[in-house]
Structures are given as C-alpha cells and as structure tokens.
Amino acid sequence: MQKDELLEFLSQNEIEFEYQGKDALALTKVADLEKATSQEIAFFNDPKRKEQLKSTQAGLVILKAEFSDLTVCNRLIVKNPYYVYALLAQKFNPLPSQKGIHPSAVVDGSVVVPASCYIGPNVVIESGVLLGEGCQISAGCYLGKNVTLGKNCYLGPNVVIMNDCVLGDEVILQAGCVIGGEGFGFAPQAGQWIRIPQIGRVIIGNHVSIGNNTTIDRGTLQDTVIEDDCIIDNLVHIAHNVKIGQGSAIAAQTGFAGSSQVGKQCIFAGQAGVVGHLKISDGVMVMAKAGVTHSLKQPGSYSGFPAIPTGEWQKNTVRAKNLQKMALQIKDLEQSIKELKNQLEEK
Template sequence: MGDGSRRISGLATLQDAGPEQIAFVANLSYLKSLNNTRAGAVLLHPEHASECPVDHLELDNPYLGYAHLSRLFDPFLARPTGGIHPTAVVAEDARLGVGVEIGPQAVVESGVELGDEVVIGPGCVVGVNSRIGARSRLHPNVTVCHGVTIGERAILHSNCVIGGDGFGFAHDGKRWHKIAQLGGVVLGDDVEVGSCSSIDRGALDDTIIGNDVKIDSQVQIAHNVHIGDHSALAGCVGIAGSTRVGSNCMLGGGVGLAGHLTICDGVQVTGMSLVTNSIHEPGVYSSGTGAMQNAQWRKNAVRFKQLDDIARRLAKLEKRNQEG
C-alpha cells in the first residue's frame, strides 16, 4: 500500500532504516518501533497494516519476504563475470561450463567438471575427479577433496573441507593403523555449508547430504553419515559415523549424535543435547540440564548419583503396598 514508484536502495532495521530503505516486522517485539520508523517501506503481516505510518507490503510471512528480498542486495550473488585468473592452476582435462569464474591462486585438478556459472573463489582447491553443479559458489579457501560430487546452487563458505578422510583406525593392542577411506561425498542441490565445517568422505560408501540441507559453521559430519532433504544443523553440531538423519530435521547448536543411529523425519533436537539412541517418532527432543548457580548444581549432581538407589527403594515400597 502506498507509492508504487518509490525507489528502494537497501535493507535496514525498523529503528535504523531511512527513506530509501525497506524494513520488515517478523517479530511482535519490534512492533513498538513501527510507529516511529523512518523507513521508505515496510514488509509486514496484514493484521499490522493499520499501525504502519509509511508505505508497506502486506505478506503472510514477512520474514520469508525479507529472505527473498535480501538476495537482491547481496553483491556475492550477482551473476559471475566469468574468466580464469592468471595465477589459478587449472588442469588441461578439466571441463568448465559457460561463465565459470576461477579466482586467484585457486587449483582445479585433473578430471574436474564445473557446471555453468560456477564460481571458485581465491585459494580454493577442487580435487581430482570432483564435480560441482551449475551456479554453485565457493568462498575463498574452500577445499573440495577428490571424488566429491556437489549439486547445483550450493554455497560453501571459507575454510570448509568437503571429503577429508573419515576418522577410521584399527588398533592392534599397541598402536593405531589407518583405514583408507575409499568412499566419497555427495552434496545435493541448494546445500549451504558454513565456514570451518567438515564433511568426511565415506569409508566404503559415500557420505550423503540431501537437497536443501543447511549446515552452519564449525559442524563435524563423520564418514558415511546420511542427512535427509531440507534438514538444518546449527553451529558446532557433531555427528558420528554411519548415523542417518531424516528429512526436515533441525539440530540446535552443540548437539551431538552418537554413531550408527537412525533419526526419523521431522525431529528437532534442542541445543547442547546428546543423542545416544535412535529416534523413531517425530517431535522435539532435549537432554542435559539448564544452567543454574553452582551451589544448586552441586546438590543436584549428588542427587543424580542417588537416583538408582531411590528407584529401587520406591519399587520395593510399591510392591509392599500392593501385597499389603
């Protein structure tokens, strides 16, 4: 509603936006700032339109509208200019699509296939026989190891490693012996991997990350893990080997999954939880205790050790009452 010819040049918060910027209201706690905003326009839900003193766009999901709009102002997402920097090293047999851009000091090894408009940032390495789908982008210093397949429109942030060796060793009673990791990694379409995250290659079969999976920074995904479509992993999640996570799952920050588990579709695990058993029913799961004053925590820690004895005594009392 308002002036359809108004020119917008950027995005900002309700508090800081100026006349040539657009803001949004996705959280009711920010409604108090709406009356005083100087924004040129605001994205908001229709139920709040009457409270808006400036031009506005009414959307059932303003936050989703903001997400789409934000991409118009991101210079990194602009169409690549194409071309190979003189300092890049590209194998003669690498196959490059139309409009591929390869930055300074990047290395593209033998047998690599890059789809149309792929961007390989400065200092990246793309290993032997890897494939990267159209319009995918690698930020500076990403390492894609040998035999990795990445789908279309993927975004890999700086210093992530895709396809490093999984943690595989055999012990002879005295020392460890390395197990060669012979599988690869397959990333689906529209996957995003945060900075300094690692996705290990499989020991025999591939590690598989489904379509539209979003992985935050400093996440560790071990060998032979499978993650279903549309799942999201927040920072510092760790998933041990051969665990399968379903589709549309969300793992909060610091969540740990033990190895060889199955997590069904539609599971949410809250932050800092440790999952040691498979989950077969969708829903929200948590573990651990919330922070409290140390004195109270120490008392509770003592009680934790007493729980087994208390349970046994309670069972005896219940049995006695039933018999009496």
C-alpha cells in the same frame, strides 16, 4: 527499485501480496527496521518490536496483515514476511557473478571451464573436474581429481573439496570448509591404529549451504550424503557415512559420529552431538548442547545428555535445581520418623 519493478518481482516469485502506500517508490537496499530510511526496505516479524514499527521511517515495510495498522509507511502485506524479505535481500545483494580464470590459478589441462564461471587467484583444479555453468570459485580453493560441481555453486576462499566428491546445483560452501577429507577409520592392532583408506565420496544435493571451517568426511566404502536443501553452519563435524535428510538445519559446532542417519526436516541447535550408527526420524529437533545417544523414532524436541523429550528434560531440570532442597526434605523426614518412633515407644 520502483513500484512496478517490485510488483513484477513479486509476481515472478508467485507471492500473494497486498500493497498499501504511495505509487512513488525508489528503493535502493534492505535495512533494519530501526534504522531504515525512506529508500530502504525493512520487514516486521517480531511482535516485541512493535515500537520500532510505529516509529520506522522505512520506504517499505514487509509485514503481516494483522500489523499493517501500526505504521503509516508504505506496506507490503504478505503471509511470510521473512521469506519475501529474503527474496528482496537476494535481489539487492546477489552472490558474486564474476567471470574468467585468474592467471595465477592452476587448472589441469583436461578441465573445461565454462565461460560463465569464475576461477579466482591461486585456485587449484585437478584433472577430471566437471564444472557446471556459473560457478564461482574464490581464491585459494582446492578441487581434487574428478570433483563434480553443479550449476551456480559458490565456493568461498580456501575451500577444499577432495577427489570424487559431487555437489549439486546452487551449493554454497563458505570459506575454509573441507569436503571429503578422510575420516576417523582405523583398526586397532597391538597398541597401534591401522588406517582404513576411505574410498567413498561426499555427495551433496541441490541448494545446500555449508558454513566456514566445517568438515564433512568422505564415506568409508559407500558415500556420505547431504540431501537437497540442507543448511549447515560453521565448525560442524559430519563423519563418514552419515546421511543428512532433505531440508535439515544444523547449527554451529554440532557433530555427527559415523554412519548416523538423520531424517528430513530435522533441526540441530548449536553444540549438539549425535553418536554413531543411530537413526533419527524426520522432523526431530535437538536442542543446544544435547547429546543423542539412542535412535529417535518419533518427531519432536529433544534435550539433555542423554537426550530425552524436551518436556521431560525440563521437569527434571527444575527438580535438579532443587536437589539441595530435596536432600534437606529427606533429612527432615528422617528426623520426623525418629521422633514418631520415640513417641510410639513411649505410649
């Protein structure tokens, strides 16, 4: 990528920027600040890495104005360096865009596969499936009856999408995830569990990304919904009838029990959990391993089990570390009072 290409790319993406450096650029890929060579693009975001910025050999560093004096390399000064880096990394590392249907794929005769799509080896596509333009379906995937995919979806190997589920445009499903499996719906009767068929769907919006081996169950009667712009990590469990609001991010191994409603722009750190039938407001952040047991009506950060506002949790946690000390203080107090009583009686 030469300088004029870079400037055109930034302009196309409506990025405000200032460029400081040489006119001769020949950039071939993105790289880590510490190891980048004169043909590579790095970014600087973390003030703790100032020494690496000073010594970097990168061909271009993307950074904020306040740090631009720390390097003599070519500089691209922007407001959100990480974002601009992401765009350039995507430019240099596009998602696969193969075309054609592998002869080993088993595609029902009723399905129209656009010429812009790729259907990999051993993929199985059942009747009634609708595929948008440019979809990439990797080896071993299964698409059940009447599944709908929007444009430019990418499915990693061995992904399963069960019947009737709907994906928007530019949805990414990493390897091994299961969308629309039957959830945990059973009626107890005389020591047995009677299965409740799950006849809702999973509806996934646009620009959603779902991680490896994650499971999202179909709704019982209505639908499980993942709104636009959500990102979901590996080994996450989302139960039937859950709704995840626009732009929420869910880290690995987090779980949502049935019918929970999560607002927009929420963040869940790893191994968090949410019990069933709760409502979680927009803008909530749930910290690692926290367990939400009541509806959260206010945005903000929550920690612990049961989850409480993180500020309170931190105070309690500090105290909890001192429980041993508190117990000894109480013992001392009891002793002091005993002595006082004795002294009082003596007087």
